[in-house]
């Protein structure tokens with residue numbers, strides 16, 4: 248089932264709950280410095296608005312002064328008014344910019360905190376989630392979500408709130424100076440304007456959501472194709488991939504054009520409403536002047552106040568849309584945060600205490616999906632410091648056993664015990680800290696070889712890293728590299744050969760130094776000479792540890808204390824190498840076949 252966080256087409260996120268979750272970022276707890284910044288920024292908003300509102304009055308005073316014979320002669324008064332007007336204009340710019348400077352840190356911090364929360368949560372999610380996700384989609388959701396929180400904060404605090412303040416101030420001025428008629432007309436205009444903008448923007452949002460949906464899919468597809476570039480080349484599918492990408496882009500472009508065109512319609516409609524209002528207000532002023540109730544300056548005052556009010560209102564569609572979009576983006580990100588952890592620590596779970604490292608599987612039943620059982624009641628024990636090997640055909644469930652021991656999944660029935668402690672009862676952190684794995688297919692971080700080895704233990708010194716490299720017979724190879732331990736391994740370690748990657752994986756497990764070790768066909772990618780070397784090292788390090796070996800090649804496990812032959816999730820045979828050969832069953836068959844293969848190769 249695809250994870251529903253990918254549903255970008257949703258255009259109607261629950262507004263109140265999403266805003267509620269957004270509030271702690273608007274007014275961050277335990278951050279007095281940030282809260283102070285918000286207060287100062289709010290104060291600066293008011294200062295800027297005060298400067299804006301004085302301008303029309305100064306304007307009016309200049310006009311009236313020029314028309315008034317008495318004042319008209321007082322040039323110094325007029326010039327002082329003009330200078331104050333200039334000062335008010337400058338004040339607005341100054342306060343707006345100071346506000347931005349003060350606020351910048353608040354927005355960035357909020358985005359940082361949210362992004363870190365999501366990132367941490369993603370890492371706490373189960374393997375099932377990670378196998379089902381698309382990397383491109385998830386990164387896009389995080390990117391959009393964090394960006395939107397910054398933008399939302401900005402618009403709510405610096406557009407919506409100040410516009411409400413300005414509108415109230417304009418209405419109060421109109422009431423005092425011109426009476427309720429103009430107040431009612433302005434309120435009606437603003438109401439019509441808001442309703443119109445909201446309706447058209449809702450329609451545009453639907454178009455944008457569709458466009459976003461396509462954008463997300465285009466990115467998901469392109470990242471998937473890029474990650475699989477080798478496969479694309481093997482199957483000469485470059486043209487196929489390009490065509491698929493182009494088709495996705497074409498759909499996106501069509502949606503984008505529609506979305507842009509709809510902006511024109513919004514602007515035209517808004518302009519009709521504002522201009523009709525302007526004409527009405529000016530006609531009212533002209534009539535008042537003709538009646539001798541109003542001055543020329545009053546006409547200028549009404550005109551200037553309305554013009555100023557329209558400026559933020561002009562942006563209302565964009566602001567409303569951005570806020571709706573921000574809600575959609577944040578909702579997608581909150582959904583990601585809400586994705587339930589499949590495997591959780593029990594309340595009061597204690598750390599695992601490893602004494603000798605005995606591992607026990609007790610009647611373990613497991614299936615990934617409801618309709619197919621993978622393990623049918625497995626019972627076995629790996630004694631302390633002992634070695635148990637699991638062999639069997641591909642798909643028998645061998646790697647699944649390792650995943651269950653790491654508690655990437657919980658079994659449907661049965662228990663897994665380490666030194667008598669049920670692994671479902673202890674903390675995952677302590678459990679995973681006690682187990683080391685050299686996986687079948689080692690994936691490395693896109694960083695240096697030294698970093699990748701050092702990943703095995705936080706704070707490992709260079710000397711320890713080099714010792715681990717020696718233990719994995721990697722030191723000779725690294726010595727030959729011009730950049731030595733600083734050599735970059737490329738994305739997922741693709742610049743190294745399979746064998747080299749595996750040796751890095753062995754080295755970092757050596758550095759981790761766990762009491763329990765899982766070797767998942769750990770030497771499958773090595774040539775026979777290196778394999779012998781590594782086998783000797785592995786044999787040495789597994790001497791002092793409980794070791795579970797998952798193997799295809801039986802030659803590597805003849806020394807195991809016990810060998811389990813797994814077939815379709817059941818133990819078909821068990822015993823030592825000798826005992827199993829004597830049985831002449833599945834194991835003996837596999838042994839014979841592999842020996843023949845070896846002979847043929849030789």
Ligand SMILES: Nc1ncnc2c1ncn2[C@@H]1O[C@H](COP(=O)(O)OP(=O)(O)OP(=O)(O)O)[C@@H](O)[C@H]1O
Nearest residue numbers: 378615616621639640641642643644645646647648
């Ligand atoms: N995440 C998953 N979701 C659903 N089914 C899965 C998943 N992982 C593995 N399986 C299925 O579980 C079965 C056992 O897989 P597992 O990887 O344990 O086999 P294996 O014995 O290790 O095979 P191989 O030797 O090829 O590595 C397989 O049939 C596989 O298709």
